[in-house]
Amino acid sequence: MMKLLQLVIVAGTALILAGCSDGGHQGYKDIDDYMAEMRDRPMGNIEPLPQFRPYEAFTYQASAMRSPFKQPVRIELTTEQINSNIKPDPYRVKQYLEQFEMDSFRLVGSISNExxxxxxxxxxxxxxxxxxxxxxxxxxxxxxxIDDQELRVTEIVPAGPRYWIERPRVLRVNFNSQ
Known part of the structure; x- marks a missing residue:
């Protein structure tokens, strides 16, 4: 009985190994045919990358002008309002907050101490x-x-080629826009 079992195991192993053989290289024929077909196809040309122009920075020059989305401030001048002594000091060192438009500011509160x-x-x-x-x-x-509810500013704006006028502005606390 033991000999019969050994014979069956040896025969089964031989059959398995016989099934794994390529049988004259027939197992890879489809892959070889596909690779030959790919080699026979014409080679394509890859176009070179397009040349890009370098980025040129744009400097916005109209930032000191009135926004086109805001209505212009209309000032009616009388002869007593035009004072030749009113003009900005060209030699004064500008403070940090003078680089921004007045419309960009909102009064949000106040603080005090000693x-x-x-x-x-x-x-x-x-x-x-x-x-x-x-x-x-x-x-x-x-x-x-300045108080708890408002901040008053007097601006000096041009009123012609050689004249300046004072224009009052008020910033009020608005709790809805914060």
Whole structure:
């Protein structure tokens, strides 16, 4: 019985090994045919990458002008308003908040301590602490009054080629727009 079992195992192993043989390289014929077909196809040309122009930075020159989306401020001049003594000081060192438009500021509150009273204005780059006498906005605006509800600024704007006028502006606390 043991010999019969050994014979069956040897015969089964021989059959398995015979089934694994490639039988004259017939098992890879389809792969060889496919590869030959791929080699016979014409080679394609790959176009070179297009040449890109380098990025040119654009400098916006109209930032000091009035926004075209805001209505212009209409000022009726009388002869007593035109004072030849009113003009901005060209030698004064500009403060940081003078580089922004006045319309970009919102009064958001005030603080005080033993050193004084400050208004808190929110600009494009964050909240800033200001006091009376500081300058704000691009039109030489000087802060003249601050309390809990409003901040008053007097701007010096051109009224012609050689004349300047003072224009009052008010920033009020608006709790709905924060």
């Amino acid at each position: 050193e004084g009273f400050w208004g808190l204005v929110r600009g494009a780059d964050g909240v800033h602490r200001v006091r009376v006498g500081d300058f704000l906005g691009r039109n030489h605006g000087r802060i003249t009054y």
